[in-house]
Amino acid sequence: MDKQTKIFIAGHRGMVGGAIKRVLERQGFTNLLYRASSELDLRNQAAVNEFFETEKPEVVVDAAARVGGILANNNYPYPFLMENMQIQNNLIDAALQTGVDKFIFLGSSCIYPKLAPQPLKEEYLLTDSLEPTNEWYAIAKISGVKACEAIRKQFGKDYVSLMPTNLYGTHDNFDLQSSHVLPAMIRKFHEAKENGHVPVTLWGSGTPMREFLFVDDLAEAVLFALDNVLPEHLYNVGTGTDLTIKELAETIQVAVGHQGDIIWDSSKPDGTPRKLMDISKMHELGWKHKVELKEGIEKTYGWFLENQNNYKEVKL
Numbered sequence: 486m487d488k489q490t491k492i493f494i495a496g497h498r499g500m501v502g503g504a505i506k507r508v509l510e511r512q513g514f515t516n517l518l519y520r521a522s523s524e525l526d527l528r529n530q531a532a533v534n535e536f537f538e539t540e541k542p543e544v545v546v547d548a549a550a551r552v553g554g555i556l557a558n559n560n561y562p563y564p565f566l567m568e569n570m571q572i573q574n575n576l577i578d579a580a581l582q583t584g585v586d587k588f589i590f591l592g593s594s595c596i597y598p599k600l601a602p603q604p605l606k607e608e609y610l611l612t613d614s615l616e617p618t619n620e621w622y623a624i625a626k627i628s629g630v631k632a633c634e635a636i637r638k639q640f641g642k643d644y645v646s647l648m649p650t651n652l653y654g655t656h657d658n659f660d661l662q663s664s665h666v667l668p669a670m671i672r673k674f675h676e677a678k679e680n681g682h683v684p685v686t687l688w689g690s691g692t693p694m695r696e697f698l699f700v701d702d703l704a705e706a707v708l709f710a711l712d713n714v715l716p717e718h719l720y721n722v723g724t725g726t727d728l729t730i731k732e733l734a735e736t737i738q739v740a741v742g743h744q745g746d747i748i749w750d751s752s753k754p755d756g757t758p759r760k761l762m763d764i765s766k767m768h769e770l771g772w773k774h775k776v777e778l779k780e781g782i783e784k785t786y787g788w789f790l791e792n793q794n795n796y797k798e799v800k801l
């Protein structure tokens with residue numbers, strides 16, 4: 486892709502959008518466009534339309550969303566459904582109406598049925614019921630995938646959906662009320678270490694299996710999708726390997742240097758028993774992740790240590 490292409494990165498202040506911005510800048514893209522939610526509320530259709538008519542982006546990467554873990558999804562079903570649909574609908578429709586030829590929509594592995602065969606193939610979409618704790622978010626994301634597929638089918642435009650597995654990395658959300666499992670564990674182990682290696686209590690049984698991708702690797706996958714016309718509308722993005730939540734906890738415990746006990750609170754929900762992506766489609770096209778889990782956790786913990794004071798002021 487021409488380095489002068491005007492690319493709008495929606496959600497550039499987030500973990501994912503920020504990683505995409507940094508990768509594109511490193512690659513020499515000079516015409517990147519972005520707005521904070523305080524400058525452009527993507528739920529506001531009129532404002533989004535005006536922005537597209539004025540700025541005329543040529544390409545859009547949609548990394549803007551209301552995201553969160555099980556707790557946030559369970560407690561706030563309406564915004565997880567409605568705000569995500571508003572954001573993506575406004576972006577996708579404004580892009581179509583203003584002649585954007587390439588659109589990358591980011592979803593998540595929770596779009597696949599709770600009990601789908603593993604590893605999850607793209608073709609399993611809409612073949613069974615979703616995991617109830619995050620179905621609000623999943624249904625919004627599925628409608629985004631379908632909107633891009635419909636545009637591709639009807640107008641022949643290069644609108645593609647990338648479904649990353651669980652992501653983690655620098656600039657992650659470490660707020661225990663709304664964070665995902667990996668950053669929540671980093672913070673819990675770190676604080677337990679600081680408090681004299683007191684025990685750490687973690688949710689669930691520790692037996693579910695999960696896959697984790699370092700966010701810079703996802704950003705590289707987005708770059709790959711920008712540089713190539715992908716032949717299909719939907720691609721999984723992950724590492725292709727998973728581990729139990731218990732193994733994850735032990736890996737983080739070692740990286741953080743916590744020496745106390747781990748207590749599993751099995752009164753709390755586990756979520757989907759296993760979630761491993763089949764990533765053979767992206768591998769066949771030529772993309773593969775580079776950062777393994779141990780290295781990624783160490784980088785993420787390093788970032789957390791450098792930024793926790795600043796972070797606490799901003800987010801907690």
Ligand SMILES: NC(=O)c1ccc[n+]([C@@H]2O[C@H](COP(=O)([O-])OP(=O)(O)OC[C@H]3O[C@@H](n4cnc5c(N)ncnc54)[C@H](OP(=O)(O)O)[C@@H]3O)[C@@H](O)[C@H]2O)c1
Nearest residue numbers: 496498499500501521522526527548549550592593649652
């Ligand atoms: N994190 C994961 O594990 C994960 C896994 C799979 C897929 N994904 C996908 O990756 C995407 C981004 O996730 P993330 O983890 O980067 O989330 P994040 O860190 O919470 O960032 C979300 C971004 O969306 C923007 N945003 C939210 N509401 C907005 C609004 N009304 N108007 C304008 N901007 C708004 C925020 O902008 P401001 O900062 O300016 O408010 C923020 O920068 C999502 O589509 C998500 O489904 C994430």
